[in-house]
Amino acid sequence: MTSRSFLRVALAGSVALGGLALSTVPADAGQAARTVPVRLLSLNDFHGHLEPPTGSSGRMVDENGATVEAGGAAYVAAHMKAHSDGNTIGVAQGDLIGATPLISAAYHDEPAVEFLGKVGVKVSAVGNHEFDEGYAELRRIMKGGCHPVDGCSPAGRWPGAQYDYVGANVLFKNPDERTDATEGLATTRQARQLLKEWGVPALPPVSVKWMNGVPIGFIGLVTQTTPGIVSADGIKDLKFVDEVKAANVASRLLTLLGVKAQVILMHEGDQVTAGQSPDACSALPGAGNRVATQAAAEIDLILSGHSHQAYRCTVKDPAGRDRLYSQGGSFGRVITQVDFRVDTRSRDVVRDTVTADNHVVTRTVAPDPEISAFVRTWKDRVSAVANRPVGKITADIANTAAPSGESALGNLIADSQLAATKQGGNAQIALMNPGGVRAPLSHAGSPAGEGDGVVTYGEAYETK
Template sequence: MTSRSLLRLAMAGAVAAGGVLLAGLPADASKAPRSVPVRLLALNDFHGHLEPPTGSSGRMVDEHGATVEAGGAAYVATHMKALADRNTIAVAQGDLIGATPLVSAAYHDEPSVEFLGKLGLDVAAVGNHEFDEGYAELRRIMKGGCHPVDGCSPAGPWEGATFDYVGANVLFKNRNERTDALAALGDSRKFGTLLKDWGVPALPPVSVKWMNGVPIGFIGLVTQTTPNIVTAEGIKDLKFVDEVKAANVASELLKLVGVKAQVVLVHEGDQVTAGQSPDSCAAVPGAGNRIATQVAPEIDIVLSGHSHQAYMCTVKDPAGRDRLYSQGGSFGRVITQVDLKVNVRSRDIDRASVVADNHVVTRTVPADAEISQFVQTWKDRVAPVANRAAGTITADITNTATASGESALGNLIADAQLAATKEGGNAQIALMNPGGVRASLSYAGSAAGEGDGVVTYGESFTVQPFNNLMQVVTLTGAQLKTVLEQQFTGGPNNQAFTKILQPSANLTYTYSTGAAWGSKVSDIKIDGVPVTDTQTIRVAANNFLVGGGDAFQAFTEGTDLWSGPLDIDAFVAYLGQNNPIAPPATNRITVTG
């Protein structure tokens, strides 16, 4: 695969002597500064949120503990311009595209990639969602060309990303596969020896950016679990190897050409304690921490993504030295700033100089005028999509709660979410938060003229506007009971209001209004079979709930996290596959005194 970064590495190898990069040294080294400044500005998990995200997806806890409205491309641009200086390299940690809102998804995320180019992004790791439409589509996004099925967007032929996508642990399964990415490396005997027992890279493993006369090497990594969370057909020729092993091979590649300042951009991360400042180290050690602590000592900084959390940690590398490990939330709500100095003679980062800060992308600043117009243009283009039919209903399906707390529409959404997560996530039941059901579905036709009983995509999106990801976690029966107990006030979770989760049709239970907290829920059954405390259950919910939203903290104890489609996509797919839909019964929960 042709890559400016790999060609630069190949050229560097040709002029290197003994693995020490000679190019770029000042003519009079005695007059050179001892170190030069570099600033990194990082985004992760943007997920195409060109418009300001809404609901819980559009809020962020700031450095002072206040919850503020955050995100939106025009505000990201304003904050980036304010933070950037002449020493800046802009980077990202994956999932920039995929699982995106309609304004981006309708055009295969070309609008989001174009926006990121306008933002000045230089290099990004691939995330698992970059593979949502398969490897071939990712190559098209990187290199250009119109979509093979849908053709060119209203903007004309796609010219490709203006930034480098990198993924060191994405390899071809067939070792005989020959790519121009490998060709750029393979002409060097040193590279060939190093890669002999490694494999054939499907993506550029690294990108090198020069700043103030020194090279900075960026190593891209994506979660090794990618094959479990994307469609298998699209990546059938690829394998995703251990992140640490891949990072260490890439680090050796950089060392061979004298690039000693090394930064990992990894699409894998950890969960955090809820409600903490984005600058706190509230991360609970997990898959991201393993990578951050185990990659080669030559790697100076690890910037992460995937878990949609914000944290700023210092960890120890294998040599016992301090190393920055951070993440910046999701949906364009946080920009991570890292200031550092590189020693001119050693070409390495002075780790004592590293200072980092997570900036919340507030909406109290003026929206960038150019990007605002850019987003509006795409909104106007997508309007016809918003008016297309998604499915049909036989009567109004409302979000009005019954005495049990269920609503017909809430139950319908839970059924849709279970259907969307059975394959891939192996979900057995689904639970939907009632606050996420934002409007009712009306049988009567609208002014758009779609006709009685027809549900448009736009109407569906009004019901499910938050663009939450569908996720599945494993809970024990006891943990599921705790989740259900946390629906009610009076418990240690400080639930301010009773919030009855909307259950899929195969989950039934009873709750008592008069029982004490902890003893309210009983007779839990799945498909009519009583649930035991020790059995394991795959539970589907949106990422808001899985992250402990609405004080459902027991969800955060779940294991084996799987991420799937957006909740809106799950809903629309269900509407289209089950025509016509009658209002579901609201008899899944039994209430006693």
Template sequence: MMSRSLLRLVLAGAVATGGALLAAVPADASNAPKTVPVRLLALNDFHGNLEPPTGSSGRMVDENGNTVDAGGAAYIAAHMKALTDKNTIAVAQGDLIGASPLISAAYHDEPSVEFLGKIGLKVAAVGNHEFDEGYAELRRIMKGGCHPVDGCSPAGKWKGAQYDYVGANVLFKNGDTKSDALAALGHTTEVKQLMADWGVPALPPVSVKWMNGVPIGFIGLVTQTTPNIVSSDGIKDLKFVDEVKAANIASKLLKLVGVKAQVVLVHEGDQVTAGQSPDACSAVPGAGNRIATQVDPEIDVVLSGHSHQAYLCKVKDPAGHDRLYSQGGSFGRVITQVDLKVDVKSRDIDRASIVADNHVVTRTVDPDDDINDFVKLWKDRVSSVADKPVGKITADITNTAAPSGESPLGNLIADGQLAATKAGGNAQIALMNPGGVRAPLTYAGSPAKEGDGVVTYGEAFTVQPFNNLLQVVTLTGAQLKTVLEQQFTGGPNNQAFTKILQPSANLTYTYSKSAAWGSKVSDIRIDGQPVTDAQQIRVAANNFLVGGGDAFAGFKDGKDVWSGPLDIDAFVEQLGKDNPIAPPATTRIKVVD
């Protein structure tokens, strides 16, 4: 017989109570219907977009092929309210927080987590961005308490998320580490065997929600590439294992306690053919499809995230049966609705009953008044910081890559990072990862009425929202060449696609499009002087790159690490120099065939 502590884990995560299990069985089973309805409403990759996102991030192709304005917390709430019925469970597939606008990020995303609780979210997989500030901060967001450095927000002591965060493939590296999830598992023979195959979970792996007398099990997964895309210090005690293996073990855990209706919430997905309806199966099979087709046949539905795309697909599970595989875009622009029926006797999902629809969160409906007021409150709280002018520009400075891979904004950021690290860290060059340049700087004034060409702190923060620490390391010339080679596919670090690091103005080199990996980069120069293999070079970058992020493992060979200011502070300081600033040229890298 399974222990009560295991039941508690399965019901609602590592520390929830298990009373609902006993109360959920119908008093008169003979009068029970053969099937009962369940509706899932899913969000993914919200990224703290409480205000309606702007530019292309705030537009979505709808079911009719029209591009419409979409997103914004008050509109999400209105659509959720319209779609919610008594059979509804609201879920999410990660990156609800992190890389967020200042309105949320200034308070460590507490406003966004509170909003998600207000609209009824019950279970969410962790995404990679949930780890942006490290595992300890994620636990604070989950459990409550004021930030250890910045203290309480204007709302007072943080009470914790009102929904369960789950992550079955997030484990402790040290098998002796104490774990809330491990403590709740119990010590039955079955569980001991599962743990031998699994490891020590750092997060609750599953959550079970009862609806209409039947249990629905939710398995959380995050991309196993997370260590490559978040800062290493915050997750140094964690490992992120294969999603399929973890899902299959979690599925067995659910089956041990009789939970056969199973849904995977996975923060991994695929790219799509552009311009398709959000209801089309336009996903190009990749990492997400691998998970959706390989996880245990007991799993009925796979809801995905991470790639910021919208699609509804039927894929085959390992037993050859159809299984729903979907994603709902990003930034709160799409709500995925899944209607299904659960057989009361078998407690399994009738897959033939599954109907899915990706609803675009249009702004043609009346916004929810309460959430509108909630967003306005937080906007007012942050406005004194966000609206402060920090510099001037002569024209748009974009993060769009030139043929060389450089962007004007990436180059400007690299120049600022070099300037900010010269004195203390003796930096000679700087390199910036392009994925960390999140938005362009636009010349036209914003609703804050700062005026054309004026850059506010809020606009600068939108460009650099991660609060990464700038660091300087010593690399040899040969090691620098290795780092630059790691920009391209084909190397041992499995770089998924070419990522050109943005160089400071004094670093130039040539790369060949046709040369083999390892021989692509040549003629590296610093301040016009050729770099030799044995030369000692002080290289500035953010701590994400220095920790080997984005598959730039060569940075981890650096010595004599020096830590300096935050990247946003260096960027703001750069924006305050030489005003007004013109877009930098993108001629630091020469490309040859």
């Protein structure tokens, strides 16, 4: 698909605003502004965890300080339904796919993307893991079609994601159709000039969703460190630029189109003080906080991801006003609920109405039956590969990291890599990224019946 086509998609929702979005209702100074409610339910860093995550990846500290079992698609669906109302827009902050368990990865994450559409996600930032298989594969996930090598999954031809992916700071390095791309934007002269100066987005920079008669603009951002953490060949035609600069350009674009209620969906975040409530402001200022405090004051709230932490903070925007900055953990263990009201005259968020709550996705509720059946179908499809024995262990091998960053499983993986690369090579040392050791190996047998101490392909795959 050409850059021209993608730009047309990028602003399709905005272009549809037309003159209506640029007009305002005359304000009556003698009356309070009428407002309408909007609710966002957000997920981040889902990483294809259709089945409940295991080990420490499946536990979460709740609002009362207790550590509880959390996550799993059927439980996510149940909690999403419980917290949804007629004012709800589902959103996400990237890494919904990539680094996923075999149940999703075996089919290039089509099952995970389909699930997210089923639970109402309408727009998501791209994360770095959305680029794991390259830009062309991300485009296929977005727009549809069968995998060019593996063909169609057992579900048939992939129809494409039911939600928009946005990434304002992902641009083409050397666009071939620069003029043609901007020509496809049926918008104002100022907007065309802004995009011409900025460059040609490789992805839609913004998505506009209507709720209760007002437009809500979503700006997508991904960590600018992406080129250092994904395969270079798959993104060779792209550049990932500064998040604050991109956010400000996207905000100006939305403003030119009459969209005043603006939300950043950002795949960048901060670390936290361990063991805190998901509703605590435990974030330690870092890369995420930089964007949250420096992005244009017209942007009303920042929902983040990438660091796999849960926090709910209020920061100051460049104009000194309070602005929400939050994140909801990872693996479907937390849903962030944000409520606010929008003034129907100015079409802007009334900042002092913004409230947020990080809901832990507990497994004490009844799982959603439709999604339970959906997950079971994909589990059955992949079971022949997943349940194949590949080795044996005599005890649990944990991925819990020591202060040094080492873990028993990390050391085992590094030792295995060293042994493998010594055969026919001259490797002297092997290193394993602690963040890539995603699940422990359990000695106890699984419900698949392989027996105690048997490591299956699916279990080994899940550790990566």
